[in-house]
Amino acid sequence: MRQIADAQRVSMLIDQLADAIKRDMSGTTDPWAIVGIRSRGDLLAQRLAGRLNFDHIGVLDITLYRDDLSEIGMQPTVRTTEIPFAIDRMQVVLVDDVLMTGRSVRAALQSLMDLGRPRRVWLAVLVDRGGRELPIRPDYVAFDLAQDDSGLGLAPDNRVEVMLQPTDPEDGIVVCSSGPQVSI
Amino acid sequence: MSKTPEPYCWPHKHLLGLQDLSAEDIRFVLQTAVGFLEVSTRSVKKVPALRGKVVANLFMEDSTRTRSSFTLAASRLSADVIDLSGKGSSISKGETLRDTGRNIEAMGIDAIVCRHPLSGAAVQLSRAVNCSVVNAGDGQHEHPTQGLLDIFTIARQLGRTDFDLTDITVAIVGDITHSRVARSNLYGLLKLGATVVLVGPPTLLPRAFADLGCELSYSLDDVLDRVDVLNMLRIQFERLTSQAFPSVREYATSFGLTTKRLARAKPDVVVMHPGPINRGIELDSQVADGPNSVILSQVSHGLAVRMAVLYLVSGAKHQADLL
Numbered sequence: 001m002r003q004i005a006d007a008q009r010v011s012m013l014i015d016q017l018a019d020a021i022k023r024d025m026s027g028t029t030d031p032w033a034i035v036g037i038r039s040r041g042d043l044l045a046q047r048l049a050g051r052l053n054f055d056h057i058g059v060l061d062i063t064l065y066r067d068d069l070s071e072i073g074m075q076p077t078v079r080t081t082e083i084p085f086a087i088d089r090m091q092v093v094l095v096d097d098v099l100m101t102g103r104s105v106r107a108a109l110q111s112l113m114d115l116g117r118p119r120r121v122w123l124a125v126l127v128d129r130g131g132r133e134l135p136i137r138p139d140y141v142a143f144d145l146a147q148d149d150s151g152l153g154l155a156p157d158n159r160v161e162v163m164l165q166p167t168d169p170e171d172g173i174v175v176c177s178s179g180p181q182v183s184i
Numbered sequence: 185m186s187k188t189p190e191p192y193c194w195p196h197k198h199l200l201g202l203q204d205l206s207a208e209d210i211r212f213v214l215q216t217a218v219g220f221l222e223v224s225t226r227s228v229k230k231v232p233a234l235r236g237k238v239v240a241n242l243f244m245e246d247s248t249r250t251r252s253s254f255t256l257a258a259s260r261l262s263a264d265v266i267d268l269s270g271k272g273s274s275i276s277k278g279e280t281l282r283d284t285g286r287n288i289e290a291m292g293i294d295a296i297v298c299r300h301p302l303s304g305a306a307v308q309l310s311r312a313v314n315c316s317v318v319n320a321g322d323g324q325h326e327h328p329t330q331g332l333l334d335i336f337t338i339a340r341q342l343g344r345t346d347f348d349l350t351d352i353t354v355a356i357v358g359d360i361t362h363s364r365v366a367r368s369n370l371y372g373l374l375k376l377g378a379t380v381v382l383v384g385p386p387t388l389l390p391r392a393f394a395d396l397g398c399e400l401s402y403s404l405d406d407v408l409d410r411v412d413v414l415n416m417l418r419i420q421f422e423r424l425t426s427q428a429f430p431s432v433r434e435y436a437t438s439f440g441l442t443t444k445r446l447a448r449a450k451p452d453v454v455v456m457h458p459g460p461i462n463r464g465i466e467l468d469s470q471v472a473d474g475p476n477s478v479i480l481s482q483v484s485h486g487l488a489v490r491m492a493v494l495y496l497v498s499g500a501k502h503q504a505d506l507l
Binding site for chain 2: 061063064065069075077078079080081082110111113114115116
């Protein structure tokens with residue numbers, strides 16, 4: 001495991017994301033909501049909401065929408081989805097920590113559509129790891145590892161993890177050599 | 185990075201009773217149910233978790249709310265449901281439960297929800313089939329999902345979000361002998377640390393229950409002021425064969441929860457009933473519809489709990505196959 005960003009860098013990256021989102025927010029008069037995907041996207045959404053002026057903030061648990069439920073051995077733990085507002089006609093910023101295959105974003109989109117009909121959904125991720133298996137593209141990326149020229153020499157089975165307080169002891173981004181990927 | 189402990193994994197392919205579950209199992213299924221509560225509040229009340237699975241309701245005894253609750257729970261998980269009831273089917277032509285189960289399974293069923301008048305029927309069925317079996321009430325034995333939803337309701341009502349019921353005293357009042365609801369509640373509540381007092385007339389409250397670790401009382405009035413929860417059981421006229429009490433009116437006088445009795449209980453005592461209520465016998469109408477009553481919450485929580493159960497047992501099946 002090696003660290004590729006420390007707490008200070010993470011804070012800067014979140015600032016970058018916030019700035020990019022802010023430019024789009026100033027262009028409309030629609031209500032805006034920010035929704036984080038458990039279990040790091042929700043923390044990231046909170047950080048972003050602290051920097052921007054969001055009318056609504058929510059948390060999405062996508063467990064029940066995973067496309068591999070009948071393949072994996074056990075049922076993953078279900079947590080709560082907390083979106084206590086109607087997302088109809090809203091501009092919704094969907095937030096996740098790392099974008100890789102795109103499967104959790106697909107699940108999150110389906111889950112959002114079951115909750116209502118937003119006017120537009122934007123995708124904001126802290127890290128784009130590359131390795132897409134679905135045609136999904138982020139609107140905002142702070143740290144782009146998808147390009148070969150990132151200079152980090154990531155192997156295909158390397159896992160990129162974002163750590164955020166208070167769930168993790170300190171903020172940071174790390175690369176783990178391999179190991180079973182628990183979340184999609 | 186320090187090695188994280190092995191995550192908990194639901195190990196049960198069947199849900200036959202709360203006696204078989206550990207405290208950790210019970211907390212996990214209830215915690216899972218919290219995640220399912222929200223599904224019923226949406227405009228699209230459905231999640232795709234059990235898409236393509238089939239759940240069979242095999243009910244050999246009358247039931248309205250449990251069966252419809254299981255049907256709705258399965259549909260909200262996107263499973264298909266087939267309904268088989270004892271009356272008007274081959275089951276009433278003398279087919280054994282084992283044969284019925286195996287025939288249903290041959291249609292490609294993933295889980296059977298079974299209610300049966302005989303104690304132990306669900307266990308028998310689980311041995312005969314390869315699919316999951318969920319006990320929806322077997323004779324006087326257990327009604328695990330009712331026990332789970334009662335515990336869920338108690339914990340939420342009393343703010344115990346971690347489902348630890350230490351220092352909470354629950355009275356279960358009525359016909360304990362014939363009640364599978366009482367047994368499932370008792371097993372579950374004791375495992376989560378609650379104190380349980382069983383209350384009823386001596387004819388319906390066998391002394392052997394004390395061996396399970398609960399208190400017994402033959403007088404509701406004696407325990408009223410020290411309990412946090414009053415779970416009032418239904419007098420099951422269909423199961424009372426001998427004269428268990430002199431008259432219904434006498435039972436109501438001694439064990440019915442009247443407004444007068446409620447006034448002597450703790451002001452925020454939680455009043456529960458598994459339904460259907462015999463109004464004026466176990467519960468006065470004013471009490472059943474009053475501010476202490478959580479009877480309708482029990483029903484809505486039942487849906488979330490049953491969704492959690494169906495979700496978990498269908499996952500455990502895969503795990504069992506892989507081992």
